[in-house]
Each structure stands twice: as C-alpha cells, then as structure tokens.
Amino acid sequence: MADSPMQMEDDVSLETPANDVFLAPSINRELLLTGASYTHFSTVPPTLLPTSDPNSQSNDPPQPGPPCALGVDEAGRGPVLGPMVYGLFYLPLPLSDPLLRKTHHFDDSKVLTPTVRSNLMEKLxxxxxxxxxxxxxxxEVMSARDIGANMMKPTGTYNLNAQAMDATIALIQGVYKRGVNIKEIYIDTIGSPATYQKKLERVFPTAKITVAKKADSLYPCVSAASVCAKVTRDVALEVLYESYINKTDEEDGDGELSAAKVPEEASWGSGYPSDARCTSWLKRNVDPVFGWGSECRFSWGTAKDMLDLKNVAAKVEWPAEGDDDTIPLTDYFSAAKEKDTDELGSWFGHSVTTEIF
Structure with a gap:
C-alpha cells in the first residue's frame, strides 16, 4: 500500500534537522565543505579497555575488558543531498537494555523527533x-561526492550496498583495534539478512552476529547507533546549507560579508527527493555547466533527470565516433613515416649530393 500524503509529510518532518541541533564532535566542517568522506571515533571509556593484573608476571597479556554489544545503523541512504552516515554504538552487554531503553529511551531515530535525537546525542x-x-x-561520513563518483565509475561499478558493507566492516574493525571486547554485533540489514550475516561472520568469527530487518527498533545498541548517524547527518546538512546562504561576490569595506548581500534562500529541507523543499532548491540553484556542488549525489535519478530538462543545463555536443571530419587526437602526437627513409639519418635533416651546388 502506498504511503498517504499525511504519512509522507510526517516522514519528511522527522527527517528534517532540528533548528538548534546539537553540534556533535563528529562534525568536521573543513572536510564536509571539500566533499571528502571521513571517520570519527569517540574516546573509549577506560572501563571498557583491557586491564593488567598488578600481581601477575610482567609478560602476562592484559585481561580483556567487559564483553560488549555493538550495533550499526545508517542515516541518509535515500537522499539526493548530503552524506550517508553509518553510525556505530557499543556498551557492556548487561547495560544494553536498562541503560538505553529504560533510562534514556533510545529508539529507532526515525520515530524520534529531531529535538529528542539531538538531546540524546548531547547526553552521549x-x-x-x-x-x-x-x-x-x-x-563513517560518506560524502555525496564520493557516493556518486563510486556509483558512476565507467568500469567496476562500486554500488551503494558494497560501499555500505565496507563502511560497516571498517567501523567495527576500528573498535576492535582500540581494544574493546566485542562479543555480540547487531546490524540493520542491507538486502538479504542471511547473506549479509554470513559475510560478516567470516570477517568477525569471534563475535555472535545478528543481522535483521528493523534492527534499529529491535536492539537498543542499534537504536543508539541510528541516533548517532542521524544527528551527525542533520548537522552535516546544516553545515553544507550554510555554505550556500553565506556565499556572496561582494564584501563590505572591512572584508566581512555584507548582511544586505547575503542571499535569502528557502531551506532545502531533509534532502530527500520526496521533499518539495529539496527539489525546489535544486531547480533554483542548478548551475548550467556544473550542476550543483559536492553536496549533491549526481548518480541519483533526481539529479540526472533535472539536468536533462530543456533549458536547465548547458548542452554539449560531442563529435561522433568515426566522423571523417574529426582528426584523432593521436594524429597530433605521431606522424606517418615516409617510406624508405633512414630515421636516424634524417633526424637532423636529409643528406644531399654535390649536384645541389
């Protein structure tokens, strides 16, 4: 059954960032504005790190920290604007339900209001x-530029599912490398849960792995991961949007941006194609040659279709292959050799006889 207009409006409102969203430490403005992907890890709590027994021999290995549960979820898989963010969250196994569900009321980020998500991230x-x-x-903040570039490779396409799988594995490996004793892993599925789970079990054989649909609603650590991912994406969208509303070609006498010259621009909303604010912003801000900036996923049908519209993008006519009027580029770098010519002998000119004099 198709979603009703009211349901779609509710979904868009929940996806739209809060006006005063918490500025999480996972935000790297410089990298966001350059269109780069990056990873951020929080400091591991000392109580979760390996410990050494003061009465043991100096060569004895440290004791592992408490067994932990780890959850992974993403935010921003479908938008045409902004990054896709994979979030990871871990904590001691006995605390998963009482701390996350009962004390702080974590849930799937899509059913929490933007303000609640922001407040939970701030507490964290x-x-x-x-x-x-x-x-x-x-x-893992996967930029729109990198997502699109990978999906549009002329050969060996790196599709979104493969990118997501690699991001998930890299995040989990990063936690293991930091010394955390991960015993259970819970992940919201990409495609078939069984296929995804088998691949992860080969990569992480020492952990019990559960891959399931709607894992962000079933497992508290996945719910918390979804909040980390969603709040990071919310702020990333705001940072990228601010780069547009603060653009101007004119400055005042002090070198500061003149408030009167800052263009007034309606919000681009959630960045989803179903959000009218997003599609309207794309139409108003398309460059006829370059389209949009690194915040746009050019591999998405929304962007492709808009650039194909008449009088929107500049038209480029490429020479047809095999056109007799077209000179191959290689002709400029290699000349046809004359028959019966001594290449070495004619390097500095041709030899002549006395008859010429």
Missing part, C-alpha cells in the same frame, strides 16, 4: 553523563 557527549562514561560510538 557530556562528560558527567552515564552514557559518556560507559558507552562508545563512531560514525
């Missing part, structure tokens, strides 16, 4: 919070 990053002292998290 506040040093005196029980979430900060007992949990860890990480995100």
């Amino acid at each position: 990053c506040t040093p005196d919070s029980d979430l900060y002292t007992q949990c860890g998290w990480a995100v």
Whole structure:
C-alpha cells in the first residue's frame, strides 16, 4: 500500500534537522565543505579497555575488558543531498537494555523527533553523563561526492550496498583495534539478512552476529547507533546549507560579508527527493555547466533527470565516433613515416649530393 500524503509529510518532518541541533564532535566542517568522506571515533571509556593484573608476571597479556554489544545503523541512504552516515554504538552487554531503553529511551531515530535525537546525542557527549562514561560510538561520513563518483565509475561499478558493507566492516574493525571486547554485533540489514550475516561472520568469527530487518527498533545498541548517524547527518546538512546562504561576490569595506548581500534562500529541507523543499532548491540553484556542488549525489535519478530538462543545463555536443571530419587526437602526437627513409639519418635533416651546388 502506498504511503498517504499525511504519512509522507510526517516522514519528511522527522527527517528534517532540528533548528538548534546539537553540534556533535563528529562534525568536521573543513572536510564536509571539500566533499571528502571521513571517520570519527569517540574516546573509549577506560572501563571498557583491557586491564593488567598488578600481581601477575610482567609478560602476562592484559585481561580483556567487559564483553560488549555493538550495533550499526545508517542515516541518509535515500537522499539526493548530503552524506550517508553509518553510525556505530557499543556498551557492556548487561547495560544494553536498562541503560538505553529504560533510562534514556533510545529508539529507532526515525520515530524520534529531531529535538529528542539531538538531546540524546548531547547526553552521549557530556562528560558527567552515564552514557559518556560507559558507552562508545563512531560514525563513517560518506560524502555525496564520493557516493556518486563510486556509483558512476565507467568500469567496476562500486554500488551503494558494497560501499555500505565496507563502511560497516571498517567501523567495527576500528573498535576492535582500540581494544574493546566485542562479543555480540547487531546490524540493520542491507538486502538479504542471511547473506549479509554470513559475510560478516567470516570477517568477525569471534563475535555472535545478528543481522535483521528493523534492527534499529529491535536492539537498543542499534537504536543508539541510528541516533548517532542521524544527528551527525542533520548537522552535516546544516553545515553544507550554510555554505550556500553565506556565499556572496561582494564584501563590505572591512572584508566581512555584507548582511544586505547575503542571499535569502528557502531551506532545502531533509534532502530527500520526496521533499518539495529539496527539489525546489535544486531547480533554483542548478548551475548550467556544473550542476550543483559536492553536496549533491549526481548518480541519483533526481539529479540526472533535472539536468536533462530543456533549458536547465548547458548542452554539449560531442563529435561522433568515426566522423571523417574529426582528426584523432593521436594524429597530433605521431606522424606517418615516409617510406624508405633512414630515421636516424634524417633526424637532423636529409643528406644531399654535390649536384645541389
């Protein structure tokens, strides 16, 4: 059954960033504005790190930290604007339900309001919070530029599912490398849960792995991961949007941007093609040659179709292959050799006889 207009409006409103969204430490403005992808790991709580027994021999290996549950989820798979963000969250196994569900009421980020998501992320990053002292998290920010470039490779296409799988594996490996004792892994599926789970079990054989549909609603650590991913994407969208509203070709006498010259621009909303604010913004801000900036996924049908519209993008006519009027580029770099010519002898000219004199 298709979603009703009211349901679609509710979904868009929940996907739209809060006006005062918390500025998470996972935001790297410089990298976002250059269109680069990057990874951020929180500091591992000391209680989750391996410990050494003071009575043991100096050569004895340290004891592993408490067994932990780890969850992974993403935000922004479908938008045409902004990055896709993979979030990861881990904490001691016994705390997963009481701390996340009962105390702080984590849930799938799509059913939480933008303000609630922002507040939960702020608690997670506040040093005196029980979430900060007992949990860890990480995100992989996959830029729109890199997603599109990978999907549009002329050969060996790197599709979105493969990119997502590699991001998930890299995040989990990063937590293992930091010394956390991960025993259970829960992941919201990409495609077939069974196929995805078998591949991850080969990569991480020492952990119990569960891949399931709607894992962000079923497992608290996945819910928390979805909040980390969604709030990071929310702020990333705001940073990218601000780069547009602050653009101007004119400055005042002090070298500062003149407030009167800052263009007034309606919000681009959630970045989803179903959001009218997003598609309207794309139409108003398309460059006839370059389209949009690194915040746009050019591999998406929304962007492709818009660039194909008449009088929107500049038309480029490429020479047809095999056209007799077209000179191959290689002709400029290689000349046909004359028959019966001594290449070495004619390097500095041709030899002549006395008859010429």
